[in-house]
Amino acid sequence: MKVSSIGMASLILPGCMGASKLPAKDTLAKKPNIIFIMADDMGYGDLGCYNKNSKIPTPNMDAMAAGGIRFTDAHSPSAVCTPTRYGVLTGRYCWRSRLKRGVLNGYSPALIDTQRMTVASLLKEQGYATACIGKWHLGLGSDKKTDFSKRLTPGPNDLGFDYFYGIPASLDMTPYCYVENDRVVDEPTLTIEAGKANEDGWWRKGAIAPGFKHIEVLPHLTKKAVDYIGGHVRKSPDKPFFMYFPLPAPHCPIAPADFVRGRSKAGGYGDYVFEVDWTVGQVVKALQRNGLADNTLIIVTSDNGCPGRTKIDRAHSSIVKLYGHNPSGALRGIKADVWDGGHREPFIARWPGKIPAGTVSDELVCLTDLMATCAAIVGAKLPDDAGEDSYNILPVLFDQERSEPIREAVVHHSSSGVFCIRQGKWKLILGRGSGGFSKPKVIKPKPGEPEGQLYNMEEDLAESKNLWSEHPGIVERLTNLLEKYKQQGYSRPI
Numbered sequence: 001m002k003v004s005s006i007g008m009a010s011l012i013l014p015g016c017m018g019a020s021k022l023p024a025k026d027t028l029a030k031k032p033n034i035i036f037i038m039a040d041d042m043g044y045g046d047l048g049c050y051n052k053n054s055k056i057p058t059p060n061m062d063a064m065a066a067g068g069i070r071f072t073d074a075h076s077p078s079a080v081c082t083p084t085r086y087g088v089l090t091g092r093y094c095w096r097s098r099l100k101r102g103v104l105n106g107y108s109p110a111l112i113d114t115q116r117m118t119v120a121s122l123l124k125e126q127g128y129a130t131a132c133i134g135k136w137h138l139g140l141g142s143d144k145k146t147d148f149s150k151r152l153t154p155g156p157n158d159l160g161f162d163y164f165y166g167i168p169a170s171l172d173m174t175p176y177c178y179v180e181n182d183r184v185v186d187e188p189t190l191t192i193e194a195g196k197a198n199e200d201g202w203w204r205k206g207a208i209a210p211g212f213k214h215i216e217v218l219p220h221l222t223k224k225a226v227d228y229i230g231g232h233v234r235k236s237p238d239k240p241f242f243m244y245f246p247l248p249a250p251h252c253p254i255a256p257a258d259f260v261r262g263r264s265k266a267g268g269y270g271d272y273v274f275e276v277d278w279t280v281g282q283v284v285k286a287l288q289r290n291g292l293a294d295n296t297l298i299i300v301t302s303d304n305g306c307p308g309r310t311k312i313d314r315a316h317s318s319i320v321k322l323y324g325h326n327p328s329g330a331l332r333g334i335k336a337d338v339w340d341g342g343h344r345e346p347f348i349a350r351w352p353g354k355i356p357a358g359t360v361s362d363e364l365v366c367l368t369d370l371m372a373t374c375a376a377i378v379g380a381k382l383p384d385d386a387g388e389d390s391y392n393i394l395p396v397l398f399d400q401e402r403s404e405p406i407r408e409a410v411v412h413h414s415s416s417g418v419f420c421i422r423q424g425k426w427k428l429i430l431g432r433g434s435g436g437f438s439k440p441k442v443i444k445p446k447p448g449e450p451e452g453q454l455y456n457m458e459e460d461l462a463e464s465k466n467l468w469s470e471h472p473g474i475v476e477r478l479t480n481l482l483e484k485y486k487q488q489g490y491s492r493p494i
Contacts, residue, residue, distance in 0.1 A: 045329025
């Protein structure tokens with residue numbers, strides 16, 4: 001595992017200098033605020049700090065990386081959004097739930113069992129105020145089809161969040177409306193036609209609330225998040241808060257606000273990523289303005305890879321053809337794929353005085369690790385039936401000496417349910433093809449051909465040389481480890 005510190009003082013945000021390697025125990029006595037910002041469909045190669053050839057300016061996220069730590073081998077637990085959101089909040093792989101493939105829609109019932117511990121309920125027990133602002137996409141209510149004229153329970157408030165404000169699912173999924181706690185703000189009583197290419201940026205036909213405009217959603221949610229921070233300081237200045245801020249962008253519809261139009265060289269999609277960066281900047285400024293920046297752990301990541309669509313052409317990877325920008329960078333694959341372009345994510349964390357500025361880590365981590373890490377921050381012990389696939393990554397954040405990797409392995413999962421396991425440099429895929437959006441999705445092996453895929457990720461980041469036939473021992477070992485994780489119901493030490 002390699003960890004390096006980079007001298008980028010000119011880009012470091014205020015308050016990021018002087019971090020120590022091993023914070024004393026008493027420095028964690030005052031519980032930090034925790035903000036987890038998760039973009040929707042933002043690619044590994046979109047950020048300038050990850051891709052020198054990116055055609056999208058991302059000054060705020062780049063500055064966060066300069067002032068904190070940037071992971072180069074962080075992964076979402078799934079290559080699509082609902083399963084990743086489940087994993088982030090529960091610390092458990094979603095394929096252990098009823099959702100084995102694909103995603104929920106805007107009318108789906110709640111996915112997370114209200115008896116299951118979430119990051120929010122864990123931190124609430126530890127005295128935190130908890131809020132979720134943004135895209136939910138984990139189901140609302142208990143009916144087969146959610147009735148938005150009724151109370152939307154179970155929902156975020158039943159899973160540990162004191163406050164929720166956001167949209168039910170993806171911004172291209174009906175119904176188009178805002179939900180506050182367990183009620184819609186305005187009922188979706190109108191109907192909108194499907195969005196059109198090069199006009200609206202692709203959304204589905206269906207129910208919409210009066211006054212709801214797709215282009216206004218990200219700025220509106222950003223204001224809600226900023227207002228929450230300020231309001232919390234006024235009402236409960238001595239109480240720490242946890243804010244889960246899942247953004248609706250840059251997922252379809254490609255709907256950048258007017259004030260960011262033309263700010264990138266990657267069309268509407270690039271402008272939308274620039275708007276995501278603006279949102280990150282607004283949150284950081286709110287922390288600084290309210291005197292909270294030095295005692296806040298802020299994490300920025302994405303829920304899965306980017307499909308590479310544009311406002312002009314909805315075809316996968318059309319952005320590469322039209323603008324010469326590859327959201328996956330040097331990785332193979334896109335959103336939904338089992339290849340790394342589907343689930344390797346930008347992952348940046350900043351915590352002044354705790355995380356050494358300008359650190360870059362190649363430690364293998366997963367977004368499910370949020371729960372165990374939060375538990376470690378507050379000194380809580382996870383019960384055996386919570387965070388089954390979550391590891392504490394604080395030793396990496398604090399740049400502590402380690403003789404072994406944090407994780408034994410990470411399990412990847414494509415949109416169609418193809419399994420993959422990564423341990424060290426070896427990546428095993430149980431099947432041929434992408435398992436997602438890229439073609440071919442499935443390859444049926446001919447007699448004598450390898451049944452799956454095995455890659456050495458240290459030597460072959462592009463996953464171009466299948467070593468399945470050359471290393472049968474590694475194939476067997478990783479296959480057995482994956483099966484063990486499936487059968488025993490957990491992957492972390494218990």
